[in-house]
Amino acid sequence: MSATSSELSLLVQSGWRLIALESFEEDRAIRVLGHVADQFGQKLISWSVASGMEDSGHGSGGLDQGIHAMAQIQEPALFVLLDCPPELARHEVARQLRDWLPRLAEREQTVILLGPSIELPIELEREAGRVSLPLPNRRELLSLLHRVVQPDPGASSQKNLEAVAAAASGLTVTEAIRVTRKSLHLAGGLTSETATYVAAEKKQALRHTPALTFHDNEESLQQVGGLGELKRWLEERREAFGDQAREFGIPQPRGLLLLGVQGCGKSLSAKAVAQEWQFPLLRLDLSAIFGGTGQSPEAAIREASAVAESIAPVVLWIDEIEKGFAASGEDAKASRVFGSFLTWMAEKKSPVFVVATANDITALPPELLRRGRFDELFFVDLPSHQERIEIFSIHLRARGRDPHDFDLEQLADESDRLSGAEIEQVISQGLYTAFAASRELTEPDIVNAISETVPLYETYEDRIKELRDWAKLRTRSASRDARMVELFQRESLGSSSNVR
Numbered sequence: 001m002s003a004t005s006s007e008l009s010l011l012v013q014s015g016w017r018l019i020a021l022e023s024f025e026e027d028r029a030i031r032v033l034g035h036v037a038d039q040f041g042q043k044l045i046s047w048s049v050a051s052g053m054e055d056s057g058h059g060s061g062g063l064d065q066g067i068h069a070m071a072q073i074q075e076p077a078l079f080v081l082l083d084c085p086p087e088l089a090r091h092e093v094a095r096q097l098r099d100w101l102p103r104l105a106e107r108e109q110t111v112i113l114l115g116p117s118i119e120l121p122i123e124l125e126r127e128a129g130r131v132s133l134p135l136p137n138r139r140e141l142l143s144l145l146h147r148v149v150q151p152d153p154g155a156s157s158q159k160n161l162e163a164v165a166a167a168a169s170g171l172t173v174t175e176a177i178r179v180t181r182k183s184l185h186l187a188g189g190l191t192s193e194t195a196t197y198v199a200a201e202k203k204q205a206l207r208h209t210p211a212l213t214f215h216d217n218e219e220s221l222q223q224v225g226g227l228g229e230l231k232r233w234l235e236e237r238r239e240a241f242g243d244q245a246r247e248f249g250i251p252q253p254r255g256l257l258l259l260g261v262q263g264c265g266k267s268l269s270a271k272a273v274a275q276e277w278q279f280p281l282l283r284l285d286l287s288a289i290f291g292g293t294g295q296s297p298e299a300a301i302r303e304a305s306a307v308a309e310s311i312a313p314v315v316l317w318i319d320e321i322e323k324g325f326a327a328s329g330e331d332a333k334a335s336r337v338f339g340s341f342l343t344w345m346a347e348k349k350s351p352v353f354v355v356a357t358a359n360d361i362t363a364l365p366p367e368l369l370r371r372g373r374f375d376e377l378f379f380v381d382l383p384s385h386q387e388r389i390e391i392f393s394i395h396l397r398a399r400g401r402d403p404h405d406f407d408l409e410q411l412a413d414e415s416d417r418l419s420g421a422e423i424e425q426v427i428s429q430g431l432y433t434a435f436a437a438s439r440e441l442t443e444p445d446i447v448n449a450i451s452e453t454v455p456l457y458e459t460y461e462d463r464i465k466e467l468r469d470w471a472k473l474r475t476r477s478a479s480r481d482a483r484m485v486e487l488f489q490r491e492s493l494g495s496s497s498n499v500r
Contacts, residue, residue: 045077067100264381418457
């Protein structure tokens with residue numbers, strides 16, 4: 001028996017007569033409800049506004065007519081109201097349904113509201129139990145696809161099928177079957193390439209979840225200059241997602257929050273984590289949650305988190321999280337969504353590693369910064385001298401130049417207070433200058449570009465200093481250079497106190 005089936009059975013057994021079941025998979029949900037109805041000796045009767053009751057057609061045309069028709073049935077039954085009719089928002093219909101509930105108990109009947117997103121009127125909110133049918137996990141997909149594909153016996157076929165099931169995670173049963181069949185055709189059968197086609201097709205399918213975007217893992221930590229302490233922390237947790245880590249007593253890693261100065265590698269680092277750990281990368285767009293999905297924000301955040309869990313292990317990247325949740329203290333809807341997100345982060349069992357970035361700490365809700373929400377809060381500052389050398393080297397090499405042909409020490413000296421993004425920009429500007437002059441890039445081209453650049457630091461010096469002061473006692477430095485300075489200062493203070 002599935003977890004959803006068990007939860008539904010428990011609600012029915014406990015006396016709940018109205019249950020809201022959220023699922024995008026109507027057929028699969030009805031199959032689950034069929035098992036529940038059989039368990040309690042109930043007849044499964046589905047109703048829709050277009051067709052009425054499936055066995056008789058009575059009650060079509062409106063929910064009020066449907067309730068009237070279903071109320072005539074005396075035998076034990078489990079009524080499934082498809083698409084959770086919007087008529088529930090009408091007070092008189094909600095009242096009609098509420099008046100029906102006591103008779104349901106007498107007749108051993110239950111009403112299931114089924115739909116992708118169920119918004120109940122306030123007068124019914126406390127009358128209904130809530131259950132969601134999660135997307136199929138990898139084990140379920142593997143069993144399903146085994147029947148669809150019918151692979152040849154042998155270790156290689158089984159391995160290829162397991163890869164296909166992993167690639168299809170995050171899809172509904174119907175989507176997984178369609179995508180797999182198309183991929184089998186494109187790959188010429190079940191081969192090592194089939195899973196690659198499935199992953200590509202899944203990106204198209206996930207467009208139906210507009211708050212989530214599937215990203216290719218092209219960035220790596222080798223493309224991130226500096227941030228040695230963050231890299232070391234990530235390396236320590238590379239193997240912390242498996243069963244061995246749980247048996248050792250290590251809790252499931254939750255995520256990290258990267259705070260700091262704009263243009264210093266927070267978003268690049270977030271994307272590089274997925275590549276480093278060989279996890280899929282999903283980006284959660286909070287602006288879409290609050291207005292770009294066609295759903296209520298609460299339903300949109302539930303759907304996005306459910307999809308992320310079904311794809312796990314996965315890195316869930318939230319860029320500039322403060323912009324999405326800034327109004328959570330003032331707006332009731334934003335507060336509910338923020339509360340749902342925090343609850344999900346605390347209770348999720350699947351290995352979904354959340355990497356959030358933020359530039360403006362004043363806009364962050366205090367609850368988000370509480371210890372335990374994230375595994376760690378890292379502060380990303382302007383790059384140090386040594387980090388600037390690394391960043392120049394990375395960007396010169398990326399543009400086909402040998403870093404050894406340039407005096408990186410001088411470039412690092414000249415570029416004090418430039419961010420990583422600004423260093424990338426001055427190299428690009430130097431290339432434009434050299435290209436226009438029909439010659440190779442030289443060091444003076446880059447130095448001139450630096451001299452013409454007004455660093456972000458000059459514009460926002462006070463704000464950056466405030467950010468540093470705030471972060472000093474509340475976060476961990478992402479840079480090894482800064483970490484060593486902190487340790488040196490502590491040791492110096494300790495030595496001074498001993499002398500005194």
